[in-house]
Amino acid sequence: MKKIILFITVTLLPLLSSAQSFFDQLEDMNNVDMVVITKDAFEILSKFENVQIENNQGMQIFNIIRDLNEFKMFSTDDATVANTMDVMSKKAIKKQNLTELMRVKDDDSRIKIYVKATKNKDFVSEVLMFIRDIDKNSMKNKEAVIVSLTGNIDINKISELTDTLVKESNKK
Amino acid sequence: MNKRSTIISLLLLVFLGTACKHEKSLQAYLVESSEKEGYMYGDLPVGLILNPKEDASEEVKATAKSIQKINAAFFKKTKNNEVAYQAEIATLKTIFTQKKYKTLGSVKTKGMHMKFYYTGDAAQIDEVITFGHSDKIGVGVARILGKNMNPASIMEMFGNIDINMNAIDLNQFKTIF
Numbered sequence: 001m002k003k004i005i006l007f008i009t010v011t012l013l014p015l016l017s018s019a020q021s022f023f024d025q026l027e028d029m030n031n032v033d034m035v036v037i038t039k040d041a042f043e044i045l046s047k048f049e050n051v052q053i054e055n056n057q058g059m060q061i062f063n064i065i066r067d068l069n070e071f072k073m074f075s076t077d078d079a080t081v082a083n084t085m086d087v088m089s090k091k092a093i094k095k096q097n098l099t100e101l102m103r104v105k106d107d108d109s110r111i112k113i114y115v116k117a118t119k120n121k122d123f124v125s126e127v128l129m130f131i132r133d134i135d136k137n138s139m140k141n142k143e144a145v146i147v148s149l150t151g152n153i154d155i156n157k158i159s160e161l162t163d164t165l166v167k168e169s170n171k172k
Numbered sequence: 173m174n175k176r177s178t179i180i181s182l183l184l185l186v187f188l189g190t191a192c193k194h195e196k197s198l199q200a201y202l203v204e205s206s207e208k209e210g211y212m213y214g215d216l217p218v219g220l221i222l223n224p225k226e227d228a229s230e231e232v233k234a235t236a237k238s239i240q241k242i243n244a245a246f247f248k249k250t251k252n253n254e255v256a257y258q259a260e261i262a263t264l265k266t267i268f269t270q271k272k273y274k275t276l277g278s279v280k281t282k283g284m285h286m287k288f289y290y291t292g293d294a295a296q297i298d299e300v301i302t303f304g305h306s307d308k309i310g311v312g313v314a315r316i317l318g319k320n321m322n323p324a325s326i327m328e329m330f331g332n333i334d335i336n337m338n339a340i341d342l343n344q345f346k347t348i349f
Contacts, residue, residue: 043294
């Protein structure tokens with residue numbers, strides 16, 4: 001009896017680990033910039049009801065944060081790391097059974113957004129964004145950004161945010 | 173003493189012994205660094221700096237009182253102190269593995285690592301801590317210490333107080349910049 005329980009626990013354990021653990025390796029790599037915001041921070045931020053936020057992007061983000069668990073963003077301008085991120089994202093998508101929400105192709109940017117659906121059509125429990133800039137001649141990855149969000153997320157607000165992000169990266 | 177009370181007192185001893193694990197706290201670390209070689213240490217007496225305006229509400233005054241002090245310690249990285257620098261980072265990292273330090277977030281950009289922690293709970297924060305290190309600059313930790321600080325009322329408070337810059341002993345910080 002004990003053996004069966006042990007076996008079941010060990011098998012279930014990997015399923016319980018969060019999506020984010022896929023990308024933890026990136027944290028220690030050189031040439032990777034990273035921002036992580038935890039649930040506690042979102043809880044505290046959501047108490048700032050009276051704060052005015054200057055830019056539009058900030059405002060959009062603020063509206064989304066109320067129901068977030070964790071936010072992670074990794075970015076790199078190193079081609080090798082960008083390829084690693086590409087591979088990692090694909091693995092995460094498969095493992096977590098994420099479905100594609102949106103694909104954007106804009107000049108030399110490629111953006112893909114994946115989500116984990118919930119019973120409610122407008123909300124998802126996880127969003128994974130993979131953005132990459134490619135060299136148009138070689139079609140190779142130059143820069144990449146991974147954004148991972150978990151929580152109770154309204155997907156309509158996410159697509160608004162993506163539009164803003166695309167415009168920002170084109171300004172550079 | 174009979175056998176039962178011996179066992180109970182032994183158990184109590186063991187329990188107490190493990191409870192006082194002597195984990196180094198951030199407080200102890202900060203106090204030590206004010207004495208250590210190569211360290212810059214600053215202590216801001218918040219009470220003197222934040223002065224609620226005459227017409228401020230009781231709530232604002234109470235919030236201002238809830239912030240007790242701000243202190244910071246900074247160890248500058250030089251060509252020769254790589255080992256000491258890494259040791260300080262390791263010590264601080266160990267301190268922050270303690271359960272009472274909850275992570276707010278972290279930022280890593282261009283070789284600069286920063287981590288943000290707090291103690292207490294989301295509506296009543298006791299400390300807010302920033303821990304940063306960069307191979308080019310050094311390692312430092314800054315802490316706002318208070319009693320049940322409420323984040324929303326702190327934001328509101330900043331609109332209703334005068335900040336007394338004269339009370340800040342800027343000489344303490346001159347060496348950093």
